[in-house]
Amino acid sequence: MNRYLEEEYCDGHNQRFARDAASEVDYHLPAPGTRQRREIFRLETERVLGNDWVVRHENRLYQVERQSRHHAPAKSKVIVCEWEDGTVEIQYRGQKLKWHEIGQRPGTPEVANPKRRKPSTPAAAQMPDHPWRRSYQDMQPRPGMVAAAGRLSVAPAYTPP
Numbered sequence: 001m002n003r004y005l006e007e008e009y010c011d012g013h014n015q016r017f018a019r020d021a022a023s024e025v026d027y028h029l030p031a032p033g034t035r036q037r038r039e040i041f042r043l044e045t046e047r048v049l050g051n052d053w054v055v056r057h058e059n060r061l062y063q064v065e066r067q068s069r070h071h072a073p074a075k076s077k078v079i080v081c082e083w084e085d086g087t088v089e090i091q092y093r094g095q096k097l098k099w100h101e102i103g104q105r106p107g108t109p110e111v112a113n114p115k116r117r118k119p120s121t122p123a124a125a126q127m128p129d130h131p132w133r134r135s136y137q138d139m140q141p142r143p144g145m146v147a148a149a150g151r152l153s154v155a156p157a158y159t160p161p
Helices: 002-017 035-039
Strands: 044-046 054-056 061-062 077-082 088-094 096-098 099-103 144-147 151-154
Touching: 044 054, 054 077, 061 088
Parallel strands: none
Antiparallel strands: 044 077, 054 061, 061 099, 077 088, 088 096, 144 151
16 A cells, blocks of 8 residues: 555645745744643643542542642642553643542442332332222212213303303
């Protein structure tokens, strides 16, 4: 494939589409250095720092450590930076924060098997002849309801003189 591109296709393509530069001045910027490339090629996700100084990101919990002057107040927005190699960094206003990963939020008890509650139903609803168990066609009109032309309608409670 590369041989075809180099020997046959590229010459014809360049003859057809090549244009001379409008100016001799090269306006290209220098290639970014390693540090700049690292800043460019990362994923940034905005998160909120909890009251317990915990950040949740990608189902992981990161406990931010208290620092002397550059600490982030609770409920503030932080940036979680993640690189392709799996490195994670948390920043607040451009400053790196110290953190460590934790298994669960502090102060929450670990529950092995949470019990699920069944939805409660009234005892009367469990009886086989309860109105909830009847079909619509089997129901009898209630007192005060009038059957007219196969439909139920409400009988007037008061007629003006």
